[in-house]
Amino acid sequence: MRASGLLLPTLRDAPGDAVATSHQLLVRGGFVRQVGAGLWSYLPLGFKVLQRTMAIIREEMDAIGAQEMLMPVMHPAELWRQTGRYDITALFKLKDRVGRDLVLAMTHEEVIAFHAAAEVRSYRDLPQIWYHIQTKERDEPRPQAGVLRTREFIMKDAYTLDRDRDGLDEGYAKHEVAYDRIFTRAGLEFWKVESDTGMMGGFGAHEYMAPCPAGEDRVALCQNGDYAANVELAVSVPDRPAFPPSQAPAEVETPGVATIEALAGYLGIDARTTMKAVIVVPEDARGGLVLALVRGDHRVHELKLTKALGTSFRPATPEEIRDTFGADPGSIGAVGVGDGALREVLVDDVLTDGAYVAGANRTGHHLVGVEHGRDFTGRVVDIRHVEADERCVVCGGALRIETAIEVGNIFKLGTRYAEALGATYQDENGREQPIWMGSYGIGPARILASIAEQRHDQHGLLWPLAVAPFDVWITAIGGGEALDEADRIEEELARDGLKVLVDDRALSPGVRFADADLIGVPIRVTVGKRLAKDGTVGVKLRGGDGEQSVPAGDAVRHILGVADGVPV
RNA sequence: CGGGACGUGGCGCAGCCUGGUAGCGCACGCGCUUUGGGAGCGCGGGGUCGCGAGUUCGAAUCUCGCCGUCCCGACCA
Incomplete structure (x- = not known):
């Protein structure tokens, strides 16, 4: 792809109201633009990253036997009334032209239970894992930090349907496997932590937390890695002071x-x-x-x-x-x-x-x-706030408290939704039983933003190869011959599945190098005057030190080798 | 929802206090020069000064109301 035909609106200065690093870099790099409070568009560059992230999610969900489908964003209010969730303040509500109440979904438990009620009859139909990647709407009191907390966002939400609690546990365990793989492949540093099940109860929950300064959660972590929990429910062993001898008050x-x-x-x-x-x-x-x-x-x-x-x-x-x-x-x-x-x-x-x-x-x-x-x-x-340097309840190790953003969660719902919406199956004895449900969310935009939070330097972003908008950025300097060579390299790399951007823009090299750094494509190739001089091109890793001079004829082989060697 | 701040070309900002019809940098267009780390010179285009009232001969500037956005807190099924 040629840069001259691509929407690449990079900015030298971030908008004045951008505070979070990811907010600044994603706007400056031309990945996203704000439409309103908590409402964002993904420009072509940002959408490429989002799509690659979602592709990873799809692969790993499909690998545990989950089935992708698509459910509507707008629901009849009646479904939400039946589960008692219609009164949630963050739920967007609207009426159609004849006055029917509708809601804009913030998750899809109701619709899943609705379909389960209609389609699942027998224990032979279970278990099922259904998921979709769909827009969610939440009337957040306070959207913030760019794309990290928005009112409209895409979410992968999956739901397990099982006969009993053991089945739920198995579906939950499958998601733990998938989530570990997803976040690892996306190049994120993350922790799986015990989390609050909220006012709705439930049978256990974990959050996947990506450490970053712009995060809004705090998690307690044991130095030995055997305890991790959101501070909302974290427990610890505090140090015990020396008390005076017992006496009457x-x-x-x-x-x-x-x-x-x-x-x-x-x-x-x-x-x-x-x-x-x-x-x-x-x-x-x-x-x-x-x-x-x-x-x-x-x-x-x-x-x-x-x-x-x-x-x-x-x-x-x-x-x-x-x-x-x-x-x-x-x-x-x-x-x-x-x-x-x-x-x-x-x-x-x-x-x-x-x-x-x-x-x-x-x-x-x-x-x-x-x-x-x-x-x-x-x-x-237990009503106290866990503090850093207290002891782990599992091993006695020191705890630390870190700021993080929730990129995913897994939740054992139980039968609450199934009972509210009549989602039942007949067991082997012909008896009607409620379906056990679990729900499992991932926010692709939060993955994107937390990568930006975690992986950047003074010049810009450093995308992991797995989700970068392009794998290779070729800066062609000096016109005709250099551009032809860049195109040739792109064509060959494309045969091996690499996504390449050829920067042919009529801008000074410095500007184009700076854009390449800002946008953060992992592999950088420069085709310039050295091509004519000694037949070589420059290859370097974004964030790595030093450029290597490679004969143009070996460039493709060399780049493929580099791509294989790039750590996640 | 409580507290605070801000709204002036695409982005960053000055002008407002002390009223007189809008300016700077970047970006953008054209020409020439330049081409391996945010080039130079020249010419040029682009702004309902968030919106609406009011005060005034005259409002970006003063007053009132509204809208929008951000930050802190609350909230976050």
């Missing part, structure tokens, strides 16, 4: 002390031997105040607390705290709270061991020697 004066730091400093004690009181108001019909307790140096994880409460919540106001506890916010504790004053007390499980300094519910006073079970009780839950 004793009140001490702490005038003006309102923070853990001040408390530890004032009393000259380890902050890890203090207790932090967080007072929240659940936002459901029941109302009331909840006292959530974590160790002084720990943070409450909001999603964990939400799950423990079973509802969203807001912080209590200082007035609400004073009305209920009779003390200012800095002096609140669990001991001596009147019966019925609170909806409940939540105790982080770390606090079940040790004697702590806690608020006395008397402004300017704290209690020393407070012990769980003896001095206070409550529902013991």
Whole structure:
């Protein structure tokens, strides 16, 4: 392909509102353009990368026996009402001309269950794996980071249909194999981490996370690789401080002390031997105040607390705290709270061991020697945020926390959707049984963007050969003879399946080299004055050092060798 | 949804405070020169200054309203 006929709108400067590296480079390189908030077009270059990514996904999905199909983006609202998902705020809703309610799908569990209900009759029809690669719509409150979080995006979503939980586990395991291969082939650094199953429950889930600074998730990783989890549900073993000997709770004066730091400093004690009181108001019909307790140096994880409460919540106001506890916010504790004053007390499980300094519910006073079970009780839950350098629960190794973007997820749904939509089969005994479902998503655009996040240098992108828009970029300098030679090399390489761009644009060589670097094609060939001088062309790897001079006649063989040797 | 910022040729920006009819760099077109790392000279095209009201003799500039976009937070089945 000739560059002169290709849409290559490269920019020297990134748009001022591009913050994430992938956003800047993909726009500058002419891969994508923004149409509106969270709405993007893929220009020819970007679409080539997207298509190669999707081709890898297709190959690996087909390899585990998945069957590709295509389902509509627009669904009757009724399907979503039946599963209780019609009220999701991020769901786009619309009406047709006669007022029928429709939704724009954010995933396809409903339609899959609808088809399963209609077409699957017998246990002999199972298992099935169905997937499609289709547009998804989500009314995101805040699209961001270019192509990383958008309102419309393409997703590969697959669904397993099985007779029972064992079948689901097998389908799930197949997807683990396929996903490992997909992300590896795409050249991504990634981790498979345990993930939250959300408010919908489910029987387990993992996310595939690509580390990158623009990511919006945090994951906890063990140094020995035997534990990896999203911090939304990650657990750890915190270090244990030295506690003072057990004693009956004793009140001490702490005038003006309102923070853990001040408390530890004032009393000259380890902050890890203090207790932090967080007072929240659940936002459901029941109302009331909840006292959530974590160790002084720990943070409450909001999603964990939400799950423990079973509802969203807001912080209590200082007035609400004073009305209920009779003390200012800095002096609140669990001991001596009147019966019925609170909806409940939540105790982080770390606090079940040790004697702590806690608020006395008397402004300017704290209690020393407070012990769980003896001095206070409550529902013991995990509500704390895992921190770096805590210990792995599996092997005791050190944990680290990394920022990452979710590029895929796998989810054991169970029978929830099947039951809601009547997707059943008859077992060997003629009994009607619900179909067990799993769902498995991959975001090709996120793969593309996280490759850009992970693989770039000061000059531009460094695509892996498997998804690069072209395998080889030939810069032909000086016109006629060089261009003829470039075309000849392209023709021969094409016979071996390599995608080649011949840059014949009437631009100075410097500009064209800079574009080639920015666009990040893995193998670079220069056909220029050395062709006439000594019959050689230049070959180099993007990101590699040094160009090799190769006789033009050996160029094709040499390039093929280089292509074989390029690491993923 | 709460907080903040920004909207001026395709991209990056100045002009706004202090009102007088729009400018710079890159990109683009033409000509000549140049051709192995973002070339030089000359000529040239392109802007409802986000939209709508208002104030004023006069608004990119001041006032009000709306729209859009980005960032932080919340949200994210």
